Amino acid sequence: MAEKYPDKPFTRFFGFFRMDTVTLLTPEAHKFVLQTRAYDFTRPSLSAAYKLIIGDGIVFAEGDAHKHQRRLLSPAFSLAKVKSFLPIFVDKTTKVMGQFDELVQAGPVVFKILPYFARLTLDAIAQASFGIDLNSIEDDKSELVLAYESIITAGESTLEFFAFAFLPGWKYIPTPYNLSVRKAHKIFDATTQRIFEEKLVNSDRGGTNDKVTEISKARDILELLAKTEDLTVEQIKNQIMTILFAGHETTAGLISWSLLTLAKHMDVQEQLRAEVRAAFPDGLDQIGNPEQLDSLKYLNNVTRELLRVNPPVITTSRCATKDIVVEGETIYKGTDINISIKGLNYSKKIWGSDADKFDPNRWNGRQADDAYAYLTFLQGPRICLGKQFAELEFKYVLASFVARYKFEEYVENQPIDRKFLVTVMPMDGLPLRVSRAE
Numbered sequence: 001m002a003e004k005y006p007d008k009p010f011t012r013f014f015g016f017f018r019m020d021t022v023t024l025l026t027p028e029a030h031k032f033v034l035q036t037r038a039y040d041f042t043r044p045s046l047s048a049a050y051k052l053i054i055g056d057g058i059v060f061a062e063g064d065a066h067k068h069q070r071r072l073l074s075p076a077f078s079l080a081k082v083k084s085f086l087p088i089f090v091d092k093t094t095k096v097m098g099q100f101d102e103l104v105q106a107g108p109v110v111f112k113i114l115p116y117f118a119r120l121t122l123d124a125i126a127q128a129s130f131g132i133d134l135n136s137i138e139d140d141k142s143e144l145v146l147a148y149e150s151i152i153t154a155g156e157s158t159l160e161f162f163a164f165a166f167l168p169g170w171k172y173i174p175t176p177y178n179l180s181v182r183k184a185h186k187i188f189d190a191t192t193q194r195i196f197e198e199k200l201v202n203s204d205r206g207g208t209n210d211k212v213t214e215i216s217k218a219r220d221i222l223e224l225l226a227k228t229e230d231l232t233v234e235q236i237k238n239q240i241m242t243i244l245f246a247g248h249e250t251t252a253g254l255i256s257w258s259l260l261t262l263a264k265h266m267d268v269q270e271q272l273r274a275e276v277r278a279a280f281p282d283g284l285d286q287i288g289n290p291e292q293l294d295s296l297k298y299l300n301n302v303t304r305e306l307l308r309v310n311p312p313v314i315t316t317s318r319c320a321t322k323d324i325v326v327e328g329e330t331i332y333k334g335t336d337i338n339i340s341i342k343g344l345n346y347s348k349k350i351w352g353s354d355a356d357k358f359d360p361n362r363w364n365g366r367q368a369d370d371a372y373a374y375l376t377f378l379q380g381p382r383i384c385l386g387k388q389f390a391e392l393e394f395k396y397v398l399a400s401f402v403a404r405y406k407f408e409e410y411v412e413n414q415p416i417d418r419k420f421l422v423t424v425m426p427m428d429g430l431p432l433r434v435s436r437a438e
């Protein structure tokens with residue numbers, strides 16, 4: 001549509017149940033919806049289903065409540081704070097590399113890579129945000145990881161998920177998918193409760209059980225959340241759920257898809273390996289500070305290009321709360337808006353005729369021409385809270401694994417079944433052929 005109507009800000013069509021829907025096409029229209037008039041566009045009612053996985057935290061707050069929660073949580077993910085998390089990324093990566101070493105010691109092995117990165121990123125976000133080691137890396141039957149897996153990559157259809165969320169009475173029918181969502185929910189609840197209580201035990205908390213007034217020795221996000229007297233225990237647990245989900249599923253998907261991309265582009269993989277090895281001859285666990293990664297030009301180009309071509313969240317949506325004119329065209333109140341993250345990342349108008357091609361060299365000497373050329377973390381007041389966290393974690397993990405291992409497709413153009421529920425994930429855990437790189 002963007003190619004057919006290059007001058008139009010959006011295209012209009014009927015969505016689910018003939019709902020009036022538009023897909024934004026230009027960077028300007030995205031900027032208008034995401035920044036200029038961000039608070040006139042709210043989340044559409046259907047997206048409430050995602051509360052089942054993401055938790056009813058900041059992602060679903062609107063208007064002043066959103067601004068308030070954003071102010072509260074932002075210091076926990078400031079650049080300075082994120083840089084201080086580097087030893088956590090080193091520790092979790094070293095542990096998973098120990099497992100890879102065992103798997104490949106006798107030669108190349110085909111195995112599913114996604115579960116390893118899901119456990120790595122989950123333990124990293126829990127440690128960084130709540131100071132708690134969930135130990136999922138060591139436990140390959142980690143209930144929490146399996147719970148996310150059962151909701152996100154299991155099930156024949158995303159429709160089952162929406163039926164669970166919205167069809168009255170449906171969730172009580174004991175279909176296999178419903179049973180796994182119910183079980184997963186108990187596990188999410190037990191985990192957030194555990195994190196909450198572990199912090200409380202280590203603190204001199206005053207107040208009642210449903211209103212937190214003080215968590216004096218708690219750190220990081222819980223400390224920040226506990227400062228607000230108006231948050232109930234339930235609301236804090238929902239924010240914990242949000243951080244755990246948003247902080248790991250996206251990055252795990254990104255790392256896995258990116259290794260597949262590099263398996264399809266061995267020349268890039270080899271050039272990257274050579275650069276990283278030259279910079280870190282004794283291994284990346286010897287890294288002193290994040291700036292050492294920033295100075296690697298090719299690594300920077302490759303990570304930006306991987307973020308452009310593999311956005312884990314390919315689309316998100318908003319709903320117009322009033323009639324609003326966008327570049328001379330009216331979007332009417334109640335219209336659903338598709339924000340096409342992947343569409344914009346692949347825009348030929350922005351990236352030229354080879355926009356579909358994976359080419360790290362396109363980043364030589366340039367940032368994206370416009371912040372809205374590259375929407376992987378979105379933009380505006382709802383830009384991803386963990387953007388800097390995810391960027392550093394991704395860069396470190398990618399550099400470490402590519403330096404030590406070679407990743408190949410196990411058959412050329414291997415078929416991949418995908419499932420889209422918030423993030424796009426490989427259904428089969430993404431098997432690749434892995435070996436120690438020479």
Ligand code: HEM
Pocket residue numbers: 058059060070077242243246247248250251254311312313316317375376377378381382383384385386387389390
């Ligand atoms: C590669 C990794 C990641 C990607 C691609 C990603 C992408 C996104 C996107 C597209 C949104 C906007 C969704 C919308 O408003 O419709 C978002 C929001 C958010 N992300 Fe991320 N994310 C990543 C990692 C993380 C991490 C590590 C955290 C850790 C805290 C995180 C926390 C959040 C939160 C809390 C929001 C809601 C922000 C708000 O509404 O104000 N994300 N993310």
